[in-house]
Amino acid sequence: MKNLKKKFLDYVIGDRRTPEKNRERVGQNLMILSIFVFFVFVINFIIIIGTDRKFGVNLSKGASSVYQSVQTVQAKRGTIYDRNGNPIAEDSTTYNIYAVISKSHVSTSGEKLFVQPSQYDEVADIFQKYLGMDKKYVIKQLSQKKLTQVSFGTKGSNITYSTMSAVTKAIDKAKIKGVAFTTSPGRMYxxxxxxxxxxxLAQVKEKKDGSKILAGATGMEAALDKILSGKDGQVTYQKDRNGNTLLGAATTVKEAENGKDVYTTLSAPIQTYLETRMDAFQEKAKGVQASATLVNAKTGEILATSQRPSFNSDTKDGLNAKGFTWQNTLYQTNYEPGSTMKVMLLASAIDKGVFNPNETYNSAEVKIADATIKDWDVNEGISSGQYLTYAQGFAHSSNVGMTNLEQKMGNKTWLNYLDKYRFGLPTRFGMGNEATGLLPTDNVVTTAMSAFGQGIGVTQTQMLRAFSSVSNDGVMLEPQFISKVYDPKTGTTRSAQKEVTGKPVSKEAAVKTRQYMVTVGTDPYYGTLYANGAPVIQVGNQSVAVKSGTAQIASGDGSGYLTGSNDYIYSVVAMVPSENPDFVMYVTLQQPEHFSVTLWQDVVNPVLEEATLMKDTLLSPVETPKDQQTKYRLSKVIGKNPGNIADELRQNLVHPIILGTGNKITKTSVDSGSNLNENEQILLLTSHFETVPDMYGWTKKNVKKFEDWTGIKVTFKGKSSGTVTNQSVDVGKNLKKVKKITITIGD
Incomplete structure (x- = not known):
């Protein structure tokens, strides 16, 4: 220890100098230290300037948070219009109600700015009257402890301006403080x-950063969400040293891109009229479900569609109605269609050459394997059977007659026609979440029963697609609900044209089928739509092609069919005028409390009469100059589901042709990244492609692509340009058995 002390003292006094020398030495050391500190600051300054970071912190971002505020600029959601530009769904501001309940919330003068416990009951009364809230729920929310303010769930959100104003007026009149509103982006219908x-509907969703956006929740709003939704922008505001925003100091960081506007094929006047007639129809029938759709017979455009129960999209009235469902009966439900399927059966029988209108048969019954099929009047005890011609049998909706025709064709041939009509495959018309339908099982009885619409599952869009082949002289059309899409960013538009999906039957077969459909409503003895001495379906003095249907409903437990007196789906299809139809109307009614064929007069007749009066407006096409066409590029679709891609393509007004029934796309006729023109055809080859497709309406270019993919030799005849009008090999034949095919090109 002594040695250590001695060494320390020697070090301290070993270099002892005079006071002047010590001051000089200290000065030198301070100068060296100052130079060192200076270089430390210079190096740090260079690092900060070069990296904008210190200790892992972004310095600009931190400074911006003090002197700048960044706000999201919400993109406008695209407007949904009818075909003539009348708004159906558009952006608006909605309101969300809340109540301050903290007793510390008082003004500087001591005024209570919160809802007082003595006012809870009165607030609950107001909320119940104007917002439909349960009083107990309101009081429970207001009575919560340790909260500053409370909200009121779904019924307290998305409130319209008129309702907000009414609530505010009632609250002010009651001299209640503490009830207020916040605003949110909303959707007005x-x-x-x-x-x-x-x-x-489109509804408000909260993003991770707390901002709110409108997103499609159901129906077209959900299906077209990518098209309707825009991209939010950003703007920065400068703040002073006290944190106050400086007016006029806004800088746009990223421009908001508004969503695209969609013009539907719907017509507001005829749609509104259909809604009123459906109310009258349902009031009498009181069906569990009812639906009606009006279609342009020459284009497949859906001009009006409705169902019951329905709801008011603006006020939400009707959501709690008995039997209400969010499912759209147009495309989201499978059902057995009944005798309206006989339209396609008759057209097929005529096309195949097995229908002799004057040949007779006994309508009592027909046996298929272990099943006995009888006519409706025999089942009801009205008749024990009678001799009918096949023409009379169709007018009388004879199950026996239609089963006989199916047997004359043969099960294989009839199933092939069902494939040509594309039953069993969803239409993929662009709405998504579509039911698939169901072909008859591999059973001779169910195949025979499908001739009169039992043992087969369909959707209404599938039925409308099949009906179009009869109304449009054999040429089948894809149902359409978009007439054009407008892009506000570029000021350009994509417009729709009709999409041909095949030709199941000849023009002659379609024309003759419509002629026999006329007798359903005009034959005073056999016609099922002739009642009280007159046709049930009348549209002025025009000839109308009609067919009714009565289908049993399968029980949910798979034990057979429901047996109640009204456990049926009634339906009717009408094409007017029968000689050259402009309109097709299809109406269904499930399990009504009361039914008579004359009920159809409450909805079919007036709507078709109104449509005829509006014919020039309803049937006028939408045109867009080619140089104003919005570009659309094909994304990478190889390996993806063909049905989903078909929906997306049709939403962008491209015509996809799916080859095969595989669940993955293996090839496309257009390369990924290529621009697709509006109404351009594109082939999508799937992982399971075995039979010859219906090429009617294909471009010559796509036929050559088919030749390249399959190795089948194609010979062309007819015109040098145009689309396919005929093919030498029938639809459905196994590709492995086909070596060559002749294709006729025409207009």
């Missing part, structure tokens, strides 16, 4: 009950 399940 000015037409109320207007194809409500079909159009659907």
């Amino acid at each position: 000015p037409n109320g009950t207007f194809a409500s399940q079909f159009i659907g």
Whole structure:
């Protein structure tokens, strides 16, 4: 220890100098230290300037948070219009109600700015009256402890301006403080009950950063969400040293891109009229479900569609109605169609050459394997059977007659026609979440029963697609609900044209089928739509092709069919005028309390009469100059589901042709990244492609692509340009058995 002390003292005094020398030495050391500190600051300054970071912190970002505020600029959601530009769904501001309940919330003068416990009951009364809230729920929310303010769930959100104003007026009149509103982006549906399940709803969703956006929740709003949704922008505001925003100091960081506007094929006047007639129809029938759709017979455009129960999209009235469902009966439900399927059966029989209108048969019954099929009047005890010609049998909706025709064709041939009509495959017309339908099982009885619409599952869009082949002289059309899409960013538009999906039967077969459909409503003895001395379906003095249907409903437990007196789905299809139809109307009614064929007069007749009066407006096409066409590029679709891609393509007004029934796309006729023109055809080859497709309407270019993919030798005849009008090999033949095919090109 002594040695250590001695060494320390020697070090301290070993270099002892005079006071002047010590001051000089200290000065030198301070100068060296100052130079060192200076270089430390310079190096740090260079690092900060070069990296904008210190100790892992972004310095600019930190400074911006003090002197700048960044706000999201919400993109406008695209507007949904009818075909003539009348708004169906458009952006608006909605309100969310809240109540301050903290007793510390008082003004500087001591005024209570919160809802007082003595006012809870009165607030609950106001909320119940204007917002439909349960009083007990309101009081429970207001009575919560240790909270500053409370909200009121879904019924306290998305409130319209008129309702907000009414609540505010009532609260002010009651001299209640503490009730207020916040604003949110909203969606306005000015037409109320207007194809409500079909159009659907957009609702407010909260993003991770706390901002709110409108997103499609149901119907068209959900299906077209990518098209309707825009991209939010950002703007920065400068703040002073006290944190106050400086007016006029805004800088746009990223421009907001508004969503695209969609013009539907719906017509507001005829849709509104259909809604009123459906109300009258349902009031009498009181069906569990009812639906009606009006279609342009020459284009497949859906001009009006509705169902019951429905709801008011603006006020939300009807959501709690008995039997209400969010499912759209147009495309989301499978059902057995009944005798309206006989339209396609007759057209097929005529096309195949097995229908002799004057040949007779006994309508009592026909046996298929272990099953006995009888006519409706025999089942009801009205008749024990009678001798009918096949023409009379169709007018009388004879199950026996139609089964006989199916047997004359043969099961294989009839199933092939069902494939040509594309039953068993969803239409993929662009709405998504579509039911698939169900072909008859591999059973001779169910195949025979499908001739009169039992043992087969369909959707209404599938039926409308099949009906179009009869109304449009054999040429089948894809149902359409978009007439054009407008892009506000570029000021350009994509417009729709009709999409041909095949030709199941000849023009002659379609024309003759419509002629026999006329007798269903005009034959005073056999016609099922002739009642009280007159046709049930009448549209002025025009000839109308009609067919009714009565289908049993399968029980949910798979034990057979329901047996109640009204456990049926009644339906009717009408094409007017029968000689060259402009319109097709299809109406269904499930399990009504009361039914008579004359009920159809409450909805079919007036709507078709109104449509005829509006014919020039309803049937006028939408045109867009080619140089104003919005570009659309094909994304990478190889390996993806062909059905989903078909929906997306049709939403962008491209015509996909799916080859095969595989669940993955293996090849496309257009390369990924290529621009696709509006209404351009594109082939999508799937992982399971075995039979010859219906090439009617294909471009010559796509036929050559088919030749390249399959190795089948194609010979062309007819015109040098145009589309396919005929093929030498029938649809459905196994590709492995085909070596060559002749294709006729025409207009």
